[in-house]
Structures are given as C-alpha cells and as structure tokens.
Amino acid sequence: MEEALTLLSFGENGWGDTIAKGVLITISLSLATLPFGLIIGFLIALAKNSSEPSLKLAANIYTTIFRGLPELLTLFLVFFGVQIGLQQLLKLMGFDIYIEVNSFVAGMIALSLVFSSFASEAFLSAFRGIPQGQYEGGYALGLSRFKTMTLIILPQLIRLALPALGNLWLILLKDTALVSTIGLSDLLRETSIAARVTKEPFLFFGLACLIYLALAMISSAAFTRIERWSKRGEVQR
Amino acid sequence: MIAPNPTTGLKPPPAPPRPWTNARIAGHVLMALWIVAGISLVAYLIGNLEKPILEALRPYLPADWATWADAQLETHEFDSFLERYGAKYVEGFLVTLQIVGLSLLFGALLSIPIALARSSKWKVFSAPAYAYVYFFRGTPLLAQTFLIYYGFGSFRPELQSVGLWWFFRDAFYCVVFAFSLNTAAYQAEILRGAIQNIAKGQWEGAAALGLNRPVTFFKVILPQALMVALRPYGNEIILMIKGSAIAAIITIYDIMGETRRAYSRTYDFQAYIWAAVIYLMIVETLRRVWDKIEARLTRHLKR
Numbered sequence: 001m002e003e004a005l006t007l008l009s010f011g012e013n014g015w016g017d018t019i020a021k022g023v024l025i026t027i028s029l030s031l032a033t034l035p036f037g038l039i040i041g042f043l044i045a046l047a048k049n050s051s052e053p054s055l056k057l058a059a060n061i062y063t064t065i066f067r068g069l070p071e072l073l074t075l076f077l078v079f080f081g082v083q084i085g086l087q088q089l090l091k092l093m094g095f096d097i098y099i100e101v102n103s104f105v106a107g108m109i110a111l112s113l114v115f116s117s118f119a120s121e122a123f124l125s126a127f128r129g130i131p132q133g134q135y136e137g138g139y140a141l142g143l144s145r146f147k148t149m150t151l152i153i154l155p156q157l158i159r160l161a162l163p164a165l166g167n168l169w170l171i172l173l174k175d176t177a178l179v180s181t182i183g184l185s186d187l188l189r190e191t192s193i194a195a196r197v198t199k200e201p202f203l204f205f206g207l208a209c210l211i212y213l214a215l216a217m218i219s220s221a222a223f224t225r226i227e228r229w230s231k232r233g234e235v236q237r
Numbered sequence: 238m239i240a241p242n243p244t245t246g247l248k249p250p251p252a253p254p255r256p257w258t259n260a261r262i263a264g265h266v267l268m269a270l271w272i273v274a275g276i277s278l279v280a281y282l283i284g285n286l287e288k289p290i291l292e293a294l295r296p297y298l299p300a301d302w303a304t305w306a307d308a309q310l311e312t313h314e315f316d317s318f319l320e321r322y323g324a325k326y327v328e329g330f331l332v333t334l335q336i337v338g339l340s341l342l343f344g345a346l347l348s349i350p351i352a353l354a355r356s357s358k359w360k361v362f363s364a365p366a367y368a369y370v371y372f373f374r375g376t377p378l379l380a381q382t383f384l385i386y387y388g389f390g391s392f393r394p395e396l397q398s399v400g401l402w403w404f405f406r407d408a409f410y411c412v413v414f415a416f417s418l419n420t421a422a423y424q425a426e427i428l429r430g431a432i433q434n435i436a437k438g439q440w441e442g443a444a445a446l447g448l449n450r451p452v453t454f455f456k457v458i459l460p461q462a463l464m465v466a467l468r469p470y471g472n473e474i475i476l477m478i479k480g481s482a483i484a485a486i487i488t489i490y491d492i493m494g495e496t497r498r499a500y501s502r503t504y505d506f507q508a509y510i511w512a513a514v515i516y517l518m519i520v521e522t523l524r525r526v527w528d529k530i531e532a533r534l535t536r537h538l539k540r
Contacts, residue, residue, distance in 0.1 A: 047264075055264030061271050068520040069513055070482035072493060077509050084506050170375070177377035181486055188380055195387060202391035205384040209376040216375040 004203055007194075015194040015204070022190030023211060029107055029176045029186065034169070036112040041119025048120060049127045059120070066117035071175050074114055079106040079182045107179035115172050122164035127153075129160045159230045166223040170216055177212070187211060282510065285319040318507045322499045326511060329495035336481050336491060339413045341474060344420030351425035356432065366425070373422035378480050381419055386411040386487050412484045420477055427469040431462035464535060471527035475520055482516075492516065 010016035047059035066074060083101045090097065130153060138148030180189035188208055195204040241248045255261070288310070295306050354366035373381065389396065389405045396402040404410050435458050443453035463470075485493035492512055500508040 047267075050260050050264075052258070052260040052264045054268045055260055058264055058267035058271055064521070065517065068479075068517045070479040070493065070516055072482040072485075073496075073509065073512055073516060076497075077513060080500070080506060080509060174375075174377040177379045178483075180379075188377070188383070192383065192387075200391060202384070202388035205380060205388045209372070209380050209384055212376045212380060213372060 004200070007198055007200060007203065008207065015190075015198070018190050018194065019187065019207070019211075022185060022187040023215075025104075025185060026173075026176050026187040027215070029104060029111070029179060029184070030169075030173050032104075033108050033111040033115060033172060033176075036108070037115030037119055037168075037172070038165075040112060040116035042123055044116060044120035045123030045127060048124050063117040063120055066113045071110070071114050072178050072181065075107065075110040075178055075182060078110040078113070079103065082106060082109070103179060103182045103184040106182060107176065107184055111172060111175055111179075114175065115168060118168050118171070119165065122161045122168060123157065125164070126157045126160035130156055162223070162227050162230055166220070166227070169219060169223070173215055173219065174212065278510070282507065285317040285507075288317065288320075318499075318503070318505055319511070322495070322508070322511075325490075325495045325499065326492065326515060329490055329492040330515065332489065332494075333478070333481050333484075333491040336409075336412055336416065336484055336489070337474070337477050340416035340420055340481075341477055343413070343417035344424050347417060347421035348424035348428055351421060352428040352432065355425060355429050370422045370425055373419050374426070378415070378419055379483050379486065382412060382415040382483060382487060385415045385418075408484075408487050408489055412481075412487065412489055416477065416481065416484075419480075420473060423473050423476070424470070427466050427473065428462065430469075431466035432458060434465050435461050464538075467527075467531050467534065471524070471531070474527075475523060478519060478523070479516070 006014060008014055008016055008019075010020075044059045044062060047055045048063075050056060069077075079101060083099055086099050086101070087097075090099070134152055134156070135148055138152045139145075143151065176186060177188045180186050180192070183189075191204040191208040195201040198204070291306050291310060295303060295310075298306055351366050351369060354362040355370065357363045357366075385405070386408060389411075393402060396405055404414075439457055439461065440453060443457045448457070481491060482493040484491050485497055488494070490498065492515055496508050496512040499505070
C-alpha cells in the first residue's frame, strides 16, 4: 500500500506529475475539439435542415461516413492520410522532405469529424422541436434570416440540444484515449508508460480509469448546472 | 405531367425555374467535391482490379486487342494490394465477427441480472449495479481493455493458483471479456429503460390473471420491452462493431489489426482505405437490415 502511494506521489520517485500532465493534455484535447465539432455540426445540421436536396445529400454523405467508421480508423486515416497527402503535395512542388503530423492536431481533426457528425444529429432533432411560427414571427418583426437564426432560433436550439450534446461530450472525453495510440502523451499513454516501467499495470490502469471516471463526473455536474441555467427562462414547476 | 384543367382545357403555366440560391450553389459545390473525391478514390483503387478486368473483358475484345491483352496477362507483373492482402482482410473480418458476436451474446446474458438489480428496490442490489454501469459507461473502452489485459497480469500468481491464468494470458479471451463487461453495462441500461417504459397496468393485468412475477416478467413485460429496445440495441451492435477496432491495439488480428499489419509492411495507404470501405459496408448493411427487421417486428403498431 505504502509502495503504491510512493509510486503515485508527486516529485522524484512518483509518477504523479507525469500523469497530471497527461490529464491536462486529455482535457485540452477535448476542449480544443469541442468548438470545431460544435460549429461544423451546426453547419451540417443547417444543411440537413435546408430544403435544397443537393445540400441535404452532401451533408448526409458526410455523416454516414464519419458515423459509420470506427473512431480509431478515422484517427489513423487522418494521421497517415494528412501526412502522405502533404508529402505528395510538397513533392509536386519540388521538396522532398519527411513530414510528421502533430498527433494533437491529427487527433483534433479526427475527433472533430466524428463529434460534428454526431452533433449534427443532435442539432437536427432540436431543429425539429422548434415550431415554424418562431421563424415566421421573426420575419414578421422584420428581422433578417441571419438575425432570426441567431437571436430567436439558436438560443432555443441550444436548450433543446443540450442533453444530447452533454452525452456527446462524455463520448468525446472517452474517445481522446484513442489518440494515445498515435503517440500523444495523454492520460492513457502516460499511465501505460508508468505501468510498463514500474510493472504495476493494475494500479496504473485502474488509476487511469478512475481519473476518466472523475472527469466524467465533473462534466455531468457541470452539464446539470448549464442545463439549469439554459432553462432559467422557463416556468418553474 | 400536370393534367389540363377539365373545364377550360388550359394547362397551368410551367413552374418557374428554380433560382440559384446560395444554398443551391453551396449544395452543388459540395456534391461536386464528394463526386470528385469518390471518382479519385475509385481511380486510386482500380489498379487492383486491372487483372480481373482484363480477364473479364478478354473474350469480348477484337482480335488485335485480344492478343495485346494476352501478352499483358502473361508478361505484366500485376502486383495488386488486394491480391496480396485480400485473404487477410477476410480472416480479419471473421475475427471481428467472432469478437463482436461473442461479446454481444455474453453481454446480453450478463445484462439481464444487472438490469434487474439496477431497478431493484433494495439498495444492496441497486447500488453495486449502478456503480458497475457507471464505471463501464464512464471510462474509455481502451482503458478497460488495458486494465483487463495488462492489469490482471499483476495478479499472475493468484490467477495461476486458481487456474484462470490461461484465460487472462490470451489477448482474444481478454478482449471478449472486456467487451462483454462493457456492452453488458450499456445493454443493462437499454433493458432497464425499456422495462420501465412498460405501463404499470401490464404488471397489474398479469397479476389479476393470476400470473406470478417471473412468468409476468418473461411472458408479458420482456417481449414488449424488447420491442421498445430494438432501436437502441441496433445502435449498440453498431457501437460494438466500431469499438472492436480497439482489439487491434492489443495484438488481435481483426480487420483493424490486419490493416495495421498490411500498412506496416507496405506503407501503402490503400490498407486503411480498404478497411474504411469494409467497416462502412458492414455498418451500413447492418443499419439497413436492422431497419427492415424493426419495421417487420413492429408492423402491428403501425397506424
């Protein structure tokens, strides 16, 4: 027991600070992915919601692909694909150099692709929950299409989509673990290294699971508060 | 065609041409991009099919082309990725199928007691079931797999003494074990949600008919609950198929594992493209089949 505590302590003999750094990377990766995922997801939902068939089809192809592919495969496709693509492009321009894509950026792109295609579904069902009269009311007040969207529709949309987005955030947090396989020193990778060096795999992987669990708990608590805040305009029952 | 007005015999004027709104332009541009991407993908992969295409066309070619085709087939080295690794992908597909099938089966069996415990009135049952579900849904599948495959190695002497070491030494068993535990948690939640959705009157009606609780559960409640649970179950199967790619990381040669092996040997990006094609086909087929099954099983509920 004492031995385990030494291993987990901060400082010279412990792995505490390494793992804490890993936790920071895990959190920052998911936080960095979130805005891109949300914005792309919202645009895709707009496209799916439009009356233009070609736009709808294009959006549906996007979501079919990225919802159907395993997240791990998407990650590898982005990681190696971007690397090879850039290398070919530079070769065409006359440079012959070896490029390695930053695993953080590759992870961000891949997770944004996955997150946005799932988020678009959440936004789409929220769109369906907003009656047509809200748009008509906006237009009747003389607001432009853009203003109606941002001032009237979007606030209601976010409130309706929040529960689903909360789930997606938890999934995103868990999916960041996959990025450890392409070399990003996130929580899981740091604990793997610690497990290998100290030969205490159960301790360290158990710890990793508990930290993920703690992150999930914190997020759920935060989401409960955000949801309450978003409903502050509704009638109290 | 629009029919002419029966009284006046006049046809209505044709619909005005659809204007090129911004949405329409954007849609066409995006579709053009997808089409270009699709065509270049096919062009990229077609090299694999040179030989079969040539062989298939051979009988229909005019005489002088046919001699050229024969010469090509004899002398040209067709070094295609698919020919070298196609069989491997099929093996990988079978391994993925085994992992997913076994995990879903064991998970389904395990999920019934968990769901029952979770909805029990007694804290002694419901609290551990809740903790179990929370743990397996709140942590990444990859971390769970590591915890079981590498972590249980910490208890090697103990496991050896109870004679279970052969199980936890084998990556395949460990993956199936980890995935079963994981999917059991998700399936338990699906099942519990579905059972709670069944109106209380169903229980009361069965009780009024003199059925005891187990019979009521298995003959009255469960069939209705499964109907509600069909769609989430389908999603869970798809999640499991996608999640099973993780097995490749602990040295299982499923589709993803074969892909990684092929890529590490050839540095040919095709490896990943083919994997993507295979996974997309599996998931899309399953989704469509599941929709059909659901439509069939719930046909009595259609209005």
